[in-house]
Structures are given as C-alpha cells and as structure tokens.
Amino acid sequence: xxxxxxxxxxxxxxxxxxxxxxxxxxxxxxxxxxxxxxxxxxxxxxxxxxxxxxxxxxxxxxxxxxxxxxxxxxxxxxxxxxxxxxxxxxxxxxxxxxxxxxxxxxxxxxxxxxxxxxxxxxxxxxxxxxxxxxxxxxxxxxxxxxxxxxxxxxxxxxxxxxxxxxxxxxxxxxxxxxxxxxxxxxxxxxxxxxxxxxxxxxxxxx
Numbered sequence: 001x002x003x004x005x006x007x008x009x010x011x012x013x014x015x016x017x018x019x020x021x022x023x024x025x026x027x028x029x030x031x032x033x034x035x036x037x038x039x040x041x042x043x044x045x046x047x048x049x050x051x052x053x054x055x056x057x058x059x060x061x062x063x064x065x066x067x068x069x070x071x072x073x074x075x076x077x078x079x080x081x082x083x084x085x086x087x088x089x090x091x092x093x094x095x096x097x098x099x100x101x102x103x104x105x106x107x108x109x110x111x112x113x114x115x116x117x118x119x120x121x122x123x124x125x126x127x128x129x130x131x132x133x134x135x136x137x138x139x140x141x142x143x144x145x146x147x148x149x150x151x152x153x154x155x156x157x158x159x160x161x162x163x164x165x166x167x168x169x170x171x172x173x174x175x176x177x178x179x180x181x182x183x184x185x186x187x188x189x190x191x192x193x194x195x196x197x198x199x200x201x202x203x204x205x206x
Contacts, residue, residue: 010146053086
C-alpha cells in the first residue's frame with residue numbers, strides 16, 4: 001500500500017510504503033458503526049434524572065370528591081397521567097450506557113476506517129508539522145497554505161507550540177496515535193499522520 005507524502009505546501013512529494021494489513025483492508029460498515037456507537041456510548045456521563053410520583057412537588061389533597069362530578073376518579077395530582085405528575089419509569093443517574101468492544105474488533109474497525117480513508121484520498125503522511133510559536137494565526141496560515149480546513153493531525157510526540165496553537169481552531173485536532181479515536185477519524189475531512197506516528201500506528205495495530 002502506498003500513501004502520499006506531503007510537503008510543507010500540502011503537495012504530494014513522494015509515496016510512503018504502508019502495510020496492507022492496516023491500510024488495505026476491506027470496508028466493514030457494520031463493524032465501524034458498532035465501534036463508533038460504542039465509543040460515543042462509553043463517553044456518556046449518565047447524569048440525567050427524572051422524578052417519579054413521590055419526588056414531584058404536589059399536594060396530597062384529593063383534587064375533587066370521588067363521586068357525583070361526572071369526571072374520572074383522581075386521588076393525587078402527582079399521577080403520571082396528569083401534567084406535572086411523576087414519570088412511571090423515570091431515568092436514574094446511575095444508568096449504565098457502556099458497551100463492551102473486544103480489542104480485536106476495535107483494532108479491526110480502526111484498520112477498516114484507515115483503509116477507507118486511504119482509498120478516499122483523505123489520509124496523507126507528512127514528514128513533520130510544527131510551528132515556531134504557540135500562535136493560532138501561524139498554524140491557521142500554514143494549514144490554509146496546505147489547503148486544509150478540517151484536519152486531524154496525528155503526531156508521535158505532542159509539541160507544546162503545536163498543541164497550544166491548535167486549541168482555538170474549531171476544525172483542527174492534534175493528538176497522539178493512542179488517542180486517535182474512531183469518531184474523530186470519521187469526523188474530520190482530512191487526516192495527517194507524521195512519519196514517526198505512522199510507525200507507532202503500525203506497531204499498535206500490527
């Protein structure tokens with residue numbers, strides 16, 4: 001498998017050899033969907049809370065007498081059938097949303113995503129990406145010169161200048177290979193991987 005090696009201007013200078021076991025796999029949509037949904041579900045904090053009929057603020061007085069009004073019987077205004085009443089099966093904050101994904105499945109899904117990105121020409125290799133100072137303007141100008149507006153940069157070692165310069169750019173994310181999650185890989189239009197980070201990815205997913 002050959003991946004494009006970009007220069008500082010974002011132009012393809014040459015090609016880099018990459019293993020087919022990582023960047024040449026078939027597109028497995030079901031597996032990719034499963035690991036993306038599991039990753040998002042595992043990120044949920046589970047702090048939503050609803051009240052049952054014991055917890056809502058209400059009076060215990062009977063709304064009207066039992067017979068003779070022509071209306072249906074009613075005992076309390078906290079009834080789930082009433083507006084402002086409690087929920088029958090309320091959501092509790094201790095609800096668990098986590099989904100288990102095996103390591104083998106997760107790695108296979110990441111490889112399938114990387115392979116599809118390579119086929120769609122959305123994944124490229126760069127020798128190195130750095131800025132002279134932690135200035136957002138410097139990084140924005142460099143990415144604009146390379147023709148990139150939405151990009152995920154995977155680098156082997158987080159440079160402080162690069163990290164600080166990218167924090168205020170809404171469509172740019174800089175991370176290490178171990179933090180490259182499936183949601184980010186699918187979300188960003190372009191993926192830039194440094195040469196050193198490529199070696200780490202091959203080691204992680206081998």
